[in-house]
Amino acid sequence: xxxxxxxxxxxxxxxxxxxxxxxxxxxxxxxxxxxxxxxxxxxxxxxxxxxxxxxxxxxxxxxxxxxxxxxxxxxxxxxxxxxxxxxxxxxxxxxxxxxxxxxxxxxxxxxxxxxxxxxxxxxxxxxxxxxxxxxxxxxxxxxxxxxxxxxxxxxxxxxxxxxxxxxxxxxxxxxxxxxxxxxxxxxxxxxxxxxxxxxxxxxxxxxxxxxxxxxxxxxxxxxxxxxxxxxxxxxxxxxxxxxxxxxxxxxxxxxxxxxxxxxxxxxx
Amino acid sequence: xxxxxxxxxxxxxxxxxxxxxxxxxxxxxxxxxxxxxxxxxxxxxxxxxxxxxxxxxxxxxxxxxxxxxxxxxxxxxxxxxxxxxxxxxxxxxxxxxxxxxxxxxxxxxxxxxxxxxxxxxxxxxxxxxxxxxxxxxxxxxxxxxxxxxxxxxxxxxxxxxxxxxxxxxxxxxxxxxxxxxxxxxxxxxxxxxxxxxxxxxxxxxxxxxxxxxxxxxxxxxxxxxxxxxxxxxxxxxxxxxxxxxxxxxxxxxxxxxxxxxxxxxxxxxxxxxxxxxxxxxxxxxxxxxxxxxxxxxxxx
Numbered sequence: 001x002x003x004x005x006x007x008x009x010x011x012x013x014x015x016x017x018x019x020x021x022x023x024x025x026x027x028x029x030x031x032x033x034x035x036x037x038x039x040x041x042x043x044x045x046x047x048x049x050x051x052x053x054x055x056x057x058x059x060x061x062x063x064x065x066x067x068x069x070x071x072x073x074x075x076x077x078x079x080x081x082x083x084x085x086x087x088x089x090x091x092x093x094x095x096x097x098x099x100x101x102x103x104x105x106x107x108x109x110x111x112x113x114x115x116x117x118x119x120x121x122x123x124x125x126x127x128x129x130x131x132x133x134x135x136x137x138x139x140x141x142x143x144x145x146x147x148x149x150x151x152x153x154x155x156x157x158x159x160x161x162x163x164x165x166x167x168x169x170x171x172x173x174x175x176x177x178x179x180x181x182x183x184x185x186x187x188x189x190x191x192x193x194x195x196x197x198x199x200x201x202x203x204x205x206x207x208x209x210x211x212x213x214x215x216x217x218x219x220x221x222x223x224x225x226x227x228x229x230x231x232x233x234x235x236x237x238x239x240x241x242x243x244x245x246x247x248x249x250x251x252x253x254x255x256x257x258x259x260x261x262x263x264x265x266x267x268x
Numbered sequence: 269x270x271x272x273x274x275x276x277x278x279x280x281x282x283x284x285x286x287x288x289x290x291x292x293x294x295x296x297x298x299x300x301x302x303x304x305x306x307x308x309x310x311x312x313x314x315x316x317x318x319x320x321x322x323x324x325x326x327x328x329x330x331x332x333x334x335x336x337x338x339x340x341x342x343x344x345x346x347x348x349x350x351x352x353x354x355x356x357x358x359x360x361x362x363x364x365x366x367x368x369x370x371x372x373x374x375x376x377x378x379x380x381x382x383x384x385x386x387x388x389x390x391x392x393x394x395x396x397x398x399x400x401x402x403x404x405x406x407x408x409x410x411x412x413x414x415x416x417x418x419x420x421x422x423x424x425x426x427x428x429x430x431x432x433x434x435x436x437x438x439x440x441x442x443x444x445x446x447x448x449x450x451x452x453x454x455x456x457x458x459x460x461x462x463x464x465x466x467x468x469x470x471x472x473x474x475x476x477x478x479x480x481x482x483x484x485x486x487x488x489x490x491x492x493x494x495x496x497x498x499x500x501x502x503x504x505x506x507x508x509x510x511x512x513x514x515x516x517x518x519x520x521x522x523x524x525x526x527x528x529x530x531x532x533x534x535x536x537x538x539x540x541x542x543x544x545x546x547x548x549x550x551x552x553x554x555x556x557x558x559x560x561x562x563x564x565x566x567x568x
Contacts, residue, residue, distance in 0.1 A: 001423050004390055005342040008374045008383075015379055037420045047419040047456075050489065051381060058380050092378045095336035095349055096308045137313030164313065207316050 002035055010035065014048060015055045018088050059087050062097045066131060067104065069182040070123045082114060098135075102128065119191040122175030126199075129169045133201045133209045136165035141205060142266050144259035150267070156232035160225050160255075161266040165203035168214070168223065172196050176211070205262045217241040221254055231255075275442060275474040276364060279329055280552065281538050282517040283530050290320040292527045300534070302329040302363070304517050308336055310360075311352045325360050331475070331515075332362040333444075336378070337402065339412070340371035340385045340395050350405055357406065364474065366411035366444045369395065369432060386421035387431035392438060399439035411474055412436065413444035416452040416481075416490030428453065429467040436472045443468065446477035446519070447507055448490065448500045455488040465507050476516040478504060478537060493522030496533055501540060508544040513551070516541065 002010070010032040038044030060083045064071050071079045086107050092100050105128060108114045108121035115121075141163060150158065169176070176199055178188035198214040200222065214222065217238065224234050231251070238247035258264050280301030285293070287309075292298070303324060310321050324330070336349060357365060370382040385391050403409055414432060426434075436443050445468065454461035478501075480494030496504075496518065507514070518533050542549045 004340075004386065004388075004394060005374075007386060007421065007423070008342055008371060011383060012374050012377060012379065015381075016377065035421055035423065037422055044419075046487065050418045050487065051379075051383065054381055055379055092380060093376050095346065095373070095378060096311065097380060098308075098312070135312040135315035135317060138315065138318065165315075203315060207319060 007035055011051075015052050016091055017052075018084065056084075056087060058097070059083070059092065059100060062100050063104070066101045067124055067127050069179045070120065070127060072182050073123060073178065073188060074120070082108070085111065098131075104128070117191065118193065119173045119175050119178065122171040122173045123179055125171070126169055126176055126179055129167045129201050130209055130211075133165040133167055133203045136163075136203060139163055139265045141262040142259065142264050144256050146267055147255070147259070156230065156235075158231045159228055159268040160258075160264050161268055162226060163202060163263050163265050165201075165209075166226070166263050167201045168219070168226075169199040169201060169211075170197065170219075176213075200263075202261065202263045210261075217250070218254060221251065222258075275472065278513045278551075279331075279363060279515040281534050281541075282329075282331075282515065283534060284333075284517060284519045284521075285321075285324065285330075286520065286524050287317075288524060289527045289530075290316070290324075294320065294323055297327060298527065298531065300328065300531070302331065302515070302517075304331045304333050304519070305360075305362075307332045307334040307353055307356060307365070310356055321360065330360055330362045332357060332360065332365045333413075334365070334367040335380075335382065336372060337367040338372040338378075339367060339369065339398050339402070340391065341374055342371075342394070343374055343376065345398055345401060347405075350402060354406055364411055364442070365406065365408065366413055366475065368415050369412040369435060370415045382415040384415060384417035384419065384421075385431075387424040387426045387428060389425070392431065392434045395435050396438035399435065399441050403439070403441060409440065409442050411442040411444040413446050413477065414449050414453075415446075416449040416456075416488075418456050418487065418489075420457055427459070427464075427467070429464045433467070433469050436469065441472070442474045443472045444475040444477065445473055445507065445511075445514075446479065447504050448477065448479040448481055448492070448496070448519075451500050451503055452481050452488045452490045455483075461503055462506055465503070465510055468510075470511050473511045473514055476504070476507060476511075476514050477519045478516060478533075479519045479521075491522060492519055493524075495529075496536070501536065504537065505540050505544055508541055513541065513545055513548055 014032045032048065033041070033044045036044055036047065038047060063083050063086065074082060086104060089107060090103050094100055105121045105125035108124055109118070147158070172193055174189055174192045174195070174197070176197060181188040198219040199211050200214050201209065201211040203209050220237065221234055224237055235248050235251050238251055241247070242250055282302035282304055283300055285303040285305045305321060310317050312318060334353065338346070353365070368382045369385070371385060372379055372381060372383060385395070399410065399412070412432070412435065414428065432443065435441070450461045450464050454464065478496050479492045480496050480500070482489045482491045482494065516537050518530055518537065520530060
């Protein structure tokens with residue numbers, strides 16, 4: 001008689017084995033088959049197969065749902081290759097399928113085959129960011145009038161706290177443009193690895209996930225504020241991009257836009 | 269746990285709250301007695317899921333249903349999960365919390381499936397001990413639901429219903445009977461589903477699930493993606509005769525229809541219950557949707 005623990009270990013080993021490639025499958029199958037009631041070998045295989053198939057189908061469905069545009073970009077055959085290999089490499093250790101694909105971007109980046117096409121990892125990483133923005137914690141949002149009400153002498157030392165959904169996505173490809181093309185049911189452009197891109201993602205007050213591209217100075221400005229730099233420090237930083245007259249204006253324009261987008265939750 | 273009345277009030281007829289019905293429910297406030305939510309879907313910090321849940325919970329009684337407690341696993345209980353579950357319960361104030369009598373993970377690998385347990389004394393003791401720990405931690409009794417299964421173990425020494433009764437009694441927990449799962453397992457393991465119902469201890473049955481399945485002849489797969497078939501409706505009528513008025517819901521997990529389609533199915537459930545249980549109609553007419561309901565057991 002097998003202990004409960006042994007039974008569960010053998011059952012899980014069977015479920016996890018890749019029936020198409022795992023040479024040890026026969027051993028795993030016979031070890032567990034010996035524990036179950038079946039009219040015949042075929043009957044036992046069928047009963048076990050229901051669980052093994054359900055495991056893979058459920059995970060494939062999760063990848064499809066979380067990475068819909070990546071799936072379209074790959075096409076059925078390559079998507080299936082990616083899904084099967086990712087499932088083999090990353091058995092789910094999460095209680096929620098929401099996180100099952102967290103390791104997909106590094107998997108695509110490191111895998112011998114898929115790493116030939118870096119844009120795949122970039123698209124996957126962008127889709128993870130969208131999901132993170134989707135279910136980040138809800139927080140109140142500050143308005144520009146709160147900044148206006150501050151006494152002028154307090155402005156230089158002002159710092160901003162951002163909404164938890166705010167994320168910056170950077171990549172060295174046109175992954176987001178490709179994602180957008182697929183979303184609009186258009187043919188994506190050829191991969192282009194010549195330009196560094198940066199994007200701001202957030203969830204707006206209407207609970208819609210949004211994103212915009214960032215220019216170099218916008219990226220530097222936003223990253224500085226996210227790191228806790230003050231208004232005065234960021235105005236000074238902008239002198240690397242603009243003259244003394246333009247710099248504070250550009251900073252103020254950006255901040256006003258962020259308030260309107262609802263990504264600032266507090267002035268500190 | 270104190271030994272007061274075991275089961276809670278009859279909530280009436282509910283539906284599983286699904287993402288694609290969020291706006292409909294919030295905007296039209298349909299005449300549904302209560303909603304069941306999948307706990308894991310709302311164990312996130314915020315965003316749309318939590319917004320809709322909290323808005324809908326202000327208007328309807330809510331019960332929480334989980335799939336990840338893995339109460340039968342030989343891994344240690346996942347206290348991080350239980351902490352998140354308790355926090356969600358504090359936020360949502362559900363009428364009750366349920367999960368499944370099964371295991372889902374071992375050595376921190378999750379099958380994301382409701383895997384069957386061998387029906388032995390060892391398993392009863394193991395599961396009951398863990399249920400007691402969970403109940404102490406949550407500060408309330410939980411409900412355990414029977415799962416559909418496609419295999420049985422040579423080591424099992426008793427029937428599923430004997431096992432379920434024993435765990436519930438030893439752990440002092442409640443039971444959620446999924447009528448469809450009983451039907452599915454009965455077909456797959458060649459037992460009489462009515463016998464199953466007749467052997468279950470009524471005093472601990474607090475909720476029914478109704479659902480559909482995929483019938484492949486030799487095997488029936490619990491897909492929860494079809495309308496409730498006649499075979500399950502028939503079994504539901506039998507369950508009502510044995511257990512009286514039990515809070516009933518339609519559980520649809522895939523191929524989810526328009527909300528009106530689920531309402532129609534729920535009306536069928538209500539009609540069967542009214543025909544089966546004298547006095548239920550009068551009780552339902554008197555239900556005040558915004559107040560706690562009175563107990564109606566349908567057997568008096």
